[in-house]
Amino acid sequence: MAVTLLEDLVHRIEHADNLDRVAKPIASKVGELVKPRPVRNFLSGTWLGHPLHPLLSDLPIGAWSMAALLDALDVEAADILVGAGIVAAVPTAAAGANDWSDTYGEETRLGLVHAASNSTALVLQIASLLARRRDERGLGKALSLAGVAAMFVGGYLGGHLTFVKAVDVNHTAWPTGPDSWTSVIAEADLADGKPTKVDAGGVSVLLYRHGNTIQALANTCSHMGGPLDEGSVSHDGSGDCVTCPWHGSTFRLNDGEVVRGPATIPQPRYETRVTNGHIEVRVRP
Ligand code: FES
DSSP states (O other): OHHHHHHHHHHHHHTOGGGHHHHHHHHHHHHHHTOSHHHHHHHHTTTTTSOHHHHHHHHHHHHHHHHHHHHHTTOTTHHHHHHHHHHHHHHHHHHHHHHHTTOOHHHHHHHHHHHHHHHHHHHHHHHHHHHHHTTOHHHHHHHHHHHHHHHHHHHHHHHHHHHTTOTTSOTTSSOOOOSSOEEEEEGGGSOBTOOEEEEETTEEEEEEEETTEEEEEESBOTTTOOBGGGSEEEEOSSSEEEEOTTTOOEEETTTOOEEESSOOSOOOEEEEEEETTEEEEEEOO
């Protein structure tokens, strides 16, 4: 019954086109605010090699859940956990807003309601803390409990965004490509300085030739699956880099490392060689 209600809620949100009037301009504004590379890399978790938002979200969820437990046992230390959750919720929201700014359509709508639920939880917890300070413990406990309920709705939607909609998951986790040398294109057909997509045993691979050097990365962007062959190539001082056309993640071509987020996972890279006029690739051991 509860599962059906939640599924119904998700379905309604996903198809609520009228949310776009609010969601799109806010997401676009957030996208502008997080544009500078250091901000983008920090809030995305590029520096950590892991999305930052899901990691931080454990803190307020854990603090407020345990506060509710201590409240049930009438232990006043619950107040500390309510306060700690409030403090942790601020960077969590900033990292989440950054991730949300990269979404489209149904994901953006779900993200808006996810944020609204969690903001409601935050406001209720702040009101709870103020009530506790006034020594109105009964009211404080009730507000906290309402906050936890709002937080669980937000958490459910956040989980749906990740595990069903694949937001913030590694889009290059599988398949990985051929383990043995596989011919992908005639050498004469690979133009210099032009990102080119080839098929290597069913996996889309990006080839880039610069003089005598041929570099190969997975063509599917690890962030949200964007086509890197449609991106641009630039030089950042440490080597040629390809920038994804969807959200601007930039990867170094010689090692796949992320130079600019929102991606947090390096691109899988491949070895290349030329045999009998054909370019061959294989997964790097
Ligand atoms: S899909 Fe988002 S940066 Fe590539």
